[in-house]
Amino acid sequence: MRQTALLTLMYLRAFTRDRTAMFFSLVVPLMLMLIFGSLNLGAFGKVSLALDDQAGNAASQQFVSALEKIDTMVVTRQTSETALARLRRTELDMLLVIPRDFAIAPTRAGQPVPTVTVYGNASRPQQVSVGQAIVNELITRLSYAVNQSAPVVNVEQKDVAGVRLRYVDFLVPGILGVNVMQLAIFSVAFALVVDKRRGVLRRIMATPLRPATFLASQVVTRLVLAALQVLVLIGVAIFLFDVRPVGGILPLLLVSLLGAVLFLTIGFALAGWAETENQVPAIAQLITLPQFFFSGVFFSKDAAPDLIRPITDVLPLTFLNDALREISVQGASMWDVRMQIVGLLVWTVVGFLLAVRFFRFDRF
């Protein structure tokens, strides 16, 4: 134990001198989070609405100012021509054309009512339907006001506290998961293949040090780094992006470390298999890239084609991301995500068997 702890400290001290490794384990994850966090990618965001007020009268002013007060809308005034062009380039979600004969007045039977035309961006159906609902609601309210009547049914709206899913809330657990994977697989595979090829491992194995002690120190070194990385990322998420990890930081950290152990076993298997460090990136990418895209890092794992869903649903990173996301966003406890944890453990056993098969000290 003492030997493992001291070895770990020595390796951690050496690691702090390794600028490249520091860059990849801290700067890159932070960059990923800052870039994607500020991109607000895939978020519902706001409905961008262009208005072509052809009436320009008091009634249309009243209608427009009511629209502008709605938070969900970003309203700009544009002619129909420009707005339609921008719609085609998907720079806008909707265009609302207020006709010349626009009026808000009680109608007499038989009199035609003005027609407001709404153009919607077909590639953003969610935003369009929300925007349309808002416009309809507004017209209904205006009608009630004009007709001096009230709706027959009243709807009271209540928010469910705790679920406040912005894109960055969705993103942060994914970033944690993917970085744990990258750190565990790449750092261990690269470092140990280099040590193997250069004869460092042979030299260490010429001492009475037990292989298990050496391996334990390598694992603990990486777990300490993974824990630091996770804490820094969570810290940045909290202070910079106002993310609230509902389920608490400790469960996030524990599940991350469980994931780190899993990916470390894969890193060791890879380090054992590869002859030179040049083989590492190819195989490591082959392992990590599909998970990067299909395990719900930057967008929902539901985006994967149905045909491969049975596979993508059981990828190691899918289990890790699902567990982290449920803890972070839904406030789940570790018991709530036990199925994902079982998934991680099963993969850990698989990885461990692979590592034992490929990482053979007697062959160095």
Place this chain on the structure above:
Amino acid sequence: MTAIVSVRDLMKRYGDIEAVRGISFDVREGEIFGLLGPNGAGKTTTVEILEGLRRADGGSAVVDGIDVSREPARAKERVGVQLQQSAFPENFTAKETVELFALCYGAQVDAGALLAAVDLADKAGQRQEKLSGGQRQRLSIATALVNRPRVLFLDEPTTGLDPQARRNLWELVRKIRADGTTVFLTTHYMDEAEVLCDRVAVMDHGRIVSMDAPQALIAGLIERGFRKPVIQQQANLEDVFLDLTGHGLRED
């Protein structure tokens, strides 16, 4: 004198290749023993079996009374090793490297004193990967001494070093032997074996073809009628080189 290393009928094969074909020899306590031979003769395989890094396919190897194939871990505690083509973990200073290996043996050492003994006191705080070839070989010997070994194995310790660094290393090896450590080295430099070794074994194709003190082997050859066809020179080119560039150690 007692034998500190005792090898009997040692065999090792890699697939179809018989690397070591049943060799036997003894190394006496306190001597500098050289295992000579061309590349591929089986020197490194033999040494690595003695160091506990490889398992023999037959025969026995006993180091300081311990059967290496039965108790490799215990045998490793008694020996110091410098491997051919090995390296140290990166981003460790020279001093930390020595401390790392001391930890591997569970030994307490004065790393500074060990580095001073191999003439690296002023490099203690420097990263080991920035050391020159000769300095790294000396660091390697320092790491091999952390457990106060009974036998020090040096596998081609001077390969790749310049003449100054080679002579410096020879001095160091003599000093270590004077402190009571038996030295077992392999080399394919005959001048090195001649000036450094008390006894040598010549290995070829996995067999030991001759074993004796260097001077005795030379005398035996002359006795068999061998004469060098060249005129005796009072100096050779290496003497010229050292005369021109001095014996002082270079930084690379």
